[in-house]
Amino acid sequence: MKIRSMLAVALVSLGVSTTVAQAVTLHIVDGRLLGASDVLVDGTYYDVQFKDGTCIELFANCDQVSDFTFQTMLAATAASQALLDQVLLDIDPLHQFDTDVTLVGAIKAISGDISQMAIRTPFYTVADRSVLDVMRAVNSVRAGADYVDWRSFDGAHNSSTAVEIDEIYAVWAPVAAVPLPAGAWLLLSGLAGMAGLRRWKRHAA
Ligand SMILES: [Ca+2]
Numbered sequence: 001m002k003i004r005s006m007l008a009v010a011l012v013s014l015g016v017s018t019t020v021a022q023a024v025t026l027h028i029v030d031g032r033l034l035g036a037s038d039v040l041v042d043g044t045y046y047d048v049q050f051k052d053g054t055c056i057e058l059f060a061n062c063d064q065v066s067d068f069t070f071q072t073m074l075a076a077t078a079a080s081q082a083l084l085d086q087v088l089l090d091i092d093p094l095h096q097f098d099t100d101v102t103l104v105g106a107i108k109a110i111s112g113d114i115s116q117m118a119i120r121t122p123f124y125t126v127a128d129r130s131v132l133d134v135m136r137a138v139n140s141v142r143a144g145a146d147y148v149d150w151r152s153f154d155g156a157h158n159s160s161t162a163v164e165i166d167e168i169y170a171v172w173a174p175v176a177a178v179p180l181p182a183g184a185w186l187l188l189s190g191l192a193g194m195a196g197l198r199r200w201k202r203h204a205a
């Protein structure tokens with residue numbers, strides 16, 4: 001096989017391999033679900049962290065739409081649904097993040113029995129902070145009862161979820177470009193080296 005066609009085959013197979021779905025990785029610390037990596041939303045992978053705090057603290061002052069990763073109701077709805085479908089799952093008897101909703105997020109100073117908790121994905125605000133729109137992934141203890149809803153909060157920018165037992169924020173970030181597997185780089189550099197060697201030999205002849 002000629003070098004050039006080998007290179008073409010290698011590139012084609014790399015192209016195919018990058019379309020294979022990545023698995024979500026849950027971030028579990030001391031049995032609690034604090035976030036996840038490689039959550040697929042509308043064809044793009046995101047990392048997400050579950051955090052308590054105020055919108056101002058967690059989202060760059062929470063005073064412009066560009067402070068948010070998802071900036072339309074549609075996009076924030078897809079992100080919230082992805083949390084329900086890909087992240088808030090019952091993994092094994094000790095990690096029932098769909099059913100035991102108290103295991104989601106860090107432990108709060110307050111406690112109590114809750115039948116559902118909600119993870120907020122903010123998507124719209126205004127400069128004077130008179131409006132804060134969030135989509136919520138609502139995780140119920142009852143099977144099949146989870147849903148996504150929209151809340152428009154008034155003056156909620158500086159109120160912390162740390163004092164609300166059943167609310168928490170999702171802080172999203174797009175996953176950096178997926179690096180090629182080490183083997184692919186070795187293959188590519190090997191092929192490039194062989195091509196260079198061949199060119200050098202031709203010049204030398
Ligand atoms: Ca800002």
Ligand SMILES: [Ca+2]
Nearest residue numbers: 098139140146
């Ligand atoms: Ca649930």
